[in-house]
């Protein structure tokens with residue numbers, strides 16, 4: 001079918017799609033951006049930004065609750081209505097993306113609301129909300145940035161219940177009395193702590209042996225201890241076997257026969273993507289794959305680039321935007337364009353304590369056959385940790401490739417753990433020799449000074 005000819009079609013306007021589309025449009029290309037939901041994607045409306053706004057509120061509450069052990073009496077009365085109103089009005093503009101659409105169109109792009117699918121090489125068919133279809137052919141090619149949807153595990157009975165996913169939870173107007181969270185990854189842990197701090201009785205049911213299992217085991221342990229100390233029940237190594245919902249209550253039967261009863265249930269068990277619906281088979285890609293394989297320039301096939309969560313290089317907004325920059329440079333044919341380098345990928349789970357990590361975990365470094373030395377130092381043993389007192393749980397762990405004398409990974413858990421991580425990201429990215437890191441001057445008394453002790457402990 002002949003279609004409207006343009007230079008580039010961006011299907012899915014997540015953080016990276018919005019960025020790559022605007023870059024190409026500003027460079028003078030004829031760009032069409034397509035999204036079935038909201039320009040900006042999951043992050044500003046259903047994920048990072050509203051959940052971090054919740055966390056900002058709960059961190060403030062928790063610091064106030066710590067006052068009696070440090071400074072006197074304080075009375076804390078949490079009010080979720082303030083959080084809900086801030087998310088609705090200030091953070092998401094009531095889930096309205098007009099400002100983002102305007103930003104893209106001001107850059108020179110054309111936005112089309114609808115669901116796009118590949119129907120031939122360099123061809124995208126878009127189904128608009130009114131059911132009409134439009135075909136676009138892209139002279140240079142198509143960029144896919146379609147992201148992921150919440151995965152709902154095939155637990156008996158679950159599909160028939162009114163469970164929440166991240167897309168529901170960001171619009172919650174009232175804190176439930178009790179909440180069961182299925183999944184103890186970043187989403188589950190962050191939101192379990194939010195609702196617990198606002199008064200809900202929370203249980204996390206986590207299939208893996210530890211919370212945040214993509215991170216170092218020590219991180220999962222510190223986090224579990226911190227969450228339990230706040231009254232959250234953490235059940236690891238267990239999944240849900242059967243879920244039912246009756247008279248306003250969820251009954252979640254676990255693998256071991258134990259039953260968790262709660263007013264609400266949040267499913268935070270990972271993400272999924274439907275490659276078949278995207279039509280990737282029409283350009284010769286595997287429709288049954290979990291994502292789209294890309295090379296170091298984000299090329300997936302001739303005239304096809306993919307960026308963001310679907311590439312499987314880390315489901316983070318910063319990854320989507322990093323890949324957007326690389327794809328844009330390749331599409332524009334820039335000489336000496338940057339290629340992707342994932343060695344120093346950072347990630348932060350914004351629980352309290354924050355869990356930040358970069359590069360390889362100790363286990364991953366050993367699995368690669370590296371000659372590994374590790375060093376760990378507890379924040380409570382540092383002067384800053386001692387001064388901080390209540391809420392000082394955390395540690396710095398460094399993973400060294402001893403043959404090359406450089407860090408290949410590091411973890412920073414603690415108050416502002418994600419900010420402290422910055423120094424470690426530089427070290428891993430720039431392959432700063434460990435000897436040089438040990439000669440640095442670390443300001444006293446900071447949390448990041450624990451990096452020096454972790455380096456000294458390398459063995």
Ligand SMILES: Cc1cc2nc3c(=O)[nH]c(=O)nc-3n(C[C@H](O)[C@H](O)[C@H](O)COP(=O)(O)OP(=O)(O)OC[C@H]3O[C@@H](n4cnc5c(N)ncnc54)[C@H](O)[C@@H]3O)c2cc1C
Nearest residue numbers: 012014036037041042047048116147308309315316317320
């Ligand atoms: C609760 C939660 C909290 C998170 N917090 C953080 C955080 O703090 N920091 C961080 O870095 N990351 C965080 N993430 C991950 C982050 O949200 C994603 O990595 C980020 O949104 C980047 O995703 P993406 O670029 O792949 O696309 P997405 O943001 O998923 O956007 C994809 C877009 O494509 C659209 N789309 C899909 N299919 C089609 C189609 N066929 N046609 C047209 N449009 C389509 C969708 O409507 C959507 O707008 C969080 C995730 C969750 C769930």
Ligand SMILES: NC(=O)c1ccc[n+]([C@@H]2O[C@H](COP(=O)([O-])OP(=O)(O)OC[C@H]3O[C@@H](n4cnc5c(N)ncnc54)[C@H](O)[C@@H]3O)[C@@H](O)[C@H]2O)c1
Nearest residue numbers: 153183184185186187206207208239268269270315348349
């Ligand atoms: N701060 C951040 O950067 C941030 C925050 C949130 C999410 N994200 C990203 O979004 C993505 C999704 O996060 P997520 O936490 O939903 O997924 P995840 O895959 O990281 O964690 C899901 C957890 O659910 C558990 N699980 C799966 N099925 C289960 C079942 N049937 N019963 C019990 N437990 C089960 C798994 O063991 C796993 O640890 C991740 O890739 C994450 O990196 C990033």
